[in-house]
Amino acid sequence: MKLGALAVSAAFALAACGSSGGGGGSSSSAPAGGGSSSSSGGSSSSSAASVKVGMAYDVGGRGDKSFNDLAAAGLDKAKTTLGVQTKELAATQGESEQSKEDRLTLLATSGYNPVVAVGFAYSTAVGKVVPKFPKVHFAIIDDDANCTGSTAQPNVECLLFTENESSFLVGVAAALATKTKNVGFIGGVNEPLIQKFQAGFQAGVHAVNKSIKIQVKYLTQPPDFGGFGDPAKGKTTALGMYQNGADVVYHAAGGSGAGLFDAAKQVDKLAIGVDSDQYQTAPADEKSLILTSALKGVDTAVYDFISQDVKGQFKAGSTRFSLKDNGVGYATSNPKLKPYEATIEKYKKEIISGQITVPTTI
Template identity: 50%
Template sequence: MRRITRIATVGIASAALALSATACGGKSSSDSSSENGGKVAIAYDIGGRGDQSFNDAAYAGLVKAEKDLGVEGTEAEPTEGEGDPDKVQRLTELARAGNNPVIGVGFAYAPAIAEVAPKFPKTTFGLIDDTSKTAKNIANLVFNEEQGSYLAGVAAAKVTKTNTVGFIGGVETPLIKKFEAGYVQGVKDTKANVNVKVQYLTQPPDFGGFSKPDLGKAAAQGQLDAGADVIYAAAGLAGSGSIEATSKAGKWAIGVDSDQYNQKGLAAYKNAILTSVTKDVSGAVFNLIKSVEDGKPQSGEIRYGLEQNGVGLAASNPAYTKMTDVTAAVDKAKAAITAGTIKVKTAP
């Protein structure tokens, strides 16, 4: 059984009632474990489940853990315009309900996890995409996004016919700039005269660039109008708007985080999704849950890169697999990165 909880910012007592109410018809949130395994929880990032990208990848890891390990999962959705106190409240209630681990999906959970983790020393907290907050009971699940993005840049440079490609970042943060840096480097190392147009949808503290498809669509249309024929968007849910615009223009889109060619919500545009830069967020979530179930909880930095297949480039689109010159160039670049002969930048 899985519960979805939306904890409003109405105080701890009311939040506890809301969490308990979601369990109606099943186990109460005060149960310490399910029949077959422990209780685990994931708290989603901006955009929530259904973003066809980052959050959905985390959800896939939860589903696998439920199936393979017999755990009982709880999902916690974000609220519009929430701040750190809201996240603190959410994580506190999830930990208090007996979930272990409690996983914050995204760097935005870093301050909240740093505040809540000391209060629940026997609970493991997973923090995805951030290493700034550390403790014995915090597992920092991080990825070499720049490496996968480099491969996307190689592919984009090989397929462009206009010598103009685009990059759209959801919010201009150090994390998303890793995607930009790797992509631009991959493009330029492959074909130096290709112009890379870069645009960010919002600037911190406005994180709406991760959740608004209309912004992604408008940004992609602007790049298409300027001659781009391949667009890579690292923008969460907003990236779906970019994919839609690119598809309707008959150009190539490059997905992110999940293999977006296979996402049901993007089925209408799948033929335009050349490839996707994947992050094994699902594997990281599953591995953390399993480590807790095994009594050997992960702690500290757990890094996933090309060498561990923690990042990569999807090959689901048959059109992509038939481009043997492109796939050969990507494979060559991957081998060079894992061998250390290509050093990928983490900042533009």
């Protein structure tokens, strides 16, 4: 690797290490500790003050008010409560696979251990980089390719979530709130993970009323991951759905979701956020239009990973956060959701009990 050139590359946006605004607010299932794990391995204990944690964000980085900000919140908590040192690097729009590999390599060679890769887009890069640094512990969010089968790595923990379950619950909310019997789903990138959000949302909508129309649009196709950081495209897509009759639109599109909220404000229709409680971070003139958000405990998962590593309790393998252990849920900050909460809770209990099995594929 040409690390000299790498250090000055414009592809590396070094994020500030201040506190994040990526979550908060009341929820029926606030992301908390837990998660079921399938893992092995361990490490020797180390002093927290000497631990240097590296964070490699997905497109949008800190400040996206969604997925990346949740990871940042977990890192901030580790810095505040554990006293670890941190460094943050962010992906850029349209970057190459090599850029992701270089980013992880830079962190590992600079003494950062553990290193957190935020998002499934790092899957290939993690697979190529981690074998070169067997003493460095890595975590990757939303991908298990490096924790299963013949490609499992002994120094990687995969942090996974049942996004289909939280998406089902906000699908129920959308079905109960729609007046036109027409709702929408915007995915950032047409990948299996985002299809999981779509599958859960569709199942939740149709559990309430099978006749409701669901419009579906993806902003980009792989290998273009720009769909997670393009608010303008998000707004154009959302406006098209509203113009075609939708009055509630749910997004799983990272930073592009800001465009959805702008569109909802323009036409005075409802929107549903993702990952964090986006009602809490929205401008005052958009808050009332964000009916709810599908919550995902990325902040808790990141903090727990770092905390366990500091304690010398690193575990390779997959850890999954679900509705049953409060790893995912839905936000209740907007008073407009109140009339629907009892029904949503009924479905939530049925999912937890196993009475309802939420699909993971479309």
